[in-house]
Amino acid sequence: xxxxxxxxxxxxxxxxxxxxxxxxxxxxxxxxxxxxxxxxxxxxxxxxxxxxxxxxxxxxxxxxxxxxxxxxxxxxxxxxxxxxxxxxxxxxxxxxxxxxxxxxxxxxxxxxxxxxxxxxxxxxxxxxxxxxxxxxxxxxxxxxxxxxxxxxxxxxxxxxxxxxxxxxxxxxxxxxxxxxxxxxxxxxxxxxxxxxxxxxxxxxxxxxxxxxxxxxxxxxxxxxxxxxxxxxxxxxxxxxxxxxxxxxxxxxxxxxxxxxxxxxxxxxxxxxxxxxxxxxxxxxxxxxxxx
Numbered sequence: 001x002x003x004x005x006x007x008x009x010x011x012x013x014x015x016x017x018x019x020x021x022x023x024x025x026x027x028x029x030x031x032x033x034x035x036x037x038x039x040x041x042x043x044x045x046x047x048x049x050x051x052x053x054x055x056x057x058x059x060x061x062x063x064x065x066x067x068x069x070x071x072x073x074x075x076x077x078x079x080x081x082x083x084x085x086x087x088x089x090x091x092x093x094x095x096x097x098x099x100x101x102x103x104x105x106x107x108x109x110x111x112x113x114x115x116x117x118x119x120x121x122x123x124x125x126x127x128x129x130x131x132x133x134x135x136x137x138x139x140x141x142x143x144x145x146x147x148x149x150x151x152x153x154x155x156x157x158x159x160x161x162x163x164x165x166x167x168x169x170x171x172x173x174x175x176x177x178x179x180x181x182x183x184x185x186x187x188x189x190x191x192x193x194x195x196x197x198x199x200x201x202x203x204x205x206x207x208x209x210x211x212x213x214x215x216x217x218x219x220x221x222x223x224x225x226x227x228x229x230x231x232x233x234x235x236x237x238x239x240x241x242x243x244x245x246x247x248x249x250x251x252x253x254x255x256x257x258x259x260x261x262x263x264x265x266x267x268x269x270x271x272x273x274x275x276x277x278x279x280x281x282x283x284x285x286x287x288x289x290x291x
Contacts, residue, residue: 026267030189032258037250041101043094047254049260052178053271055173055278057089063165066285070161071139078138078147084126090121096184098218100249105236109228110218166284169282172274179267183259189251190259196251203242209235214248 042048055063068084077084093114099105104113112118130136137143141156153160187193197213204211211217217239223232243249264271 015182030246031192032255032262034192034251034254037254039244039247040249040253043096043100046257048117048180048257049264050183050271053264053275054180057091058281061087061089061280062285062289064290066165067161069155070164070255073140074157074160075135078150078152080135080138080147081134083133090181091116091117097249097252098214099236099240100243102237102240103246106233109236110220110223111228111232125243160220164284164288166277166281172277176271176274179263180260183256183263186259187255190255193252193255196246196248198258199246200239200242200248204238204245207238207242209238211235214239214243 064087072082138147138152139158140154
């Protein structure tokens with residue numbers, strides 16, 4: 001699988017109802033102007049415009065726990081004991097343009113320094129116990145119409161829990177993520193980034209590495225498994241050095257930010273509405289968590 005920014009479309013079983021982000025939005029053409037960025041060596045130094053409209057990790061945790069509480073309360077009416085899942089906030093480990101830190105390149109090559117955390121999360125999800133068929137039926141509403149003498153509502157307890165959280169619909173968050181992905185795609189086609197890639201390629205060739213662009217190095221199958229090899233680390237270190245020398249990182253991120261600003265402007269009303277609905281769901285979550 002590509003190590004390029006992974007778009008996570010699967011969130012907790014909640015989201016926001018309402019209109020989607022962006023139909024009939026005004027269109028701007030041409031390449032947007034950019035503000036020069038200083039040398040960037042950490043993603044924490046960058047503020048992406050669309051991030052303001054994403055559901056933050058702590059908010060996802062709150063909504064997830066509130067959803068669990070609502071499901072637990074609903075299932076209890078049918079005599080079903082539902083242990084609450086152990087949820088923790090999952091930080092944003094995205095690296096939209098790959099490795100930019102010389103220190104991380106020297107230690108991990110192209111691999112994420114958070115790979116162990118991501119793997120642990122994946123293992124925990126895989127180990128979760130699947131509910132029995134009766135519980136699944138009450139959850140989805142697709143099983144028997146009556147369980148233990150109580151009528152199962154249309155959509156089951158899952159739909160009731162969503163209703164308790166103001167019909168939170170995960171597709172809304174996915175639409176914001178789609179705009180983020182669009183900004184990355186547009187940036188890589190931008191002439192300034194294409195030119196930066198050309199400078200990077202020349203620099204890498206001079207250092208003895210033959211790659212078309214940073215993603216070709218990042219995604220080299222030779223670096224795909226196991227611990228980073230000496231060759232992977234040497235390549236990643238040269239990659240970051242060339243990014244710094246040719247200001248590839250600064251240019252690339254500045255162009256992404258410019259496209260995100262444009263996308264925010266084009267979809268402002270829908271993004272504002274989505275963020276407002278998220279705030280509404282967080283308020284609905286509070287009493288479910290005893291707050």
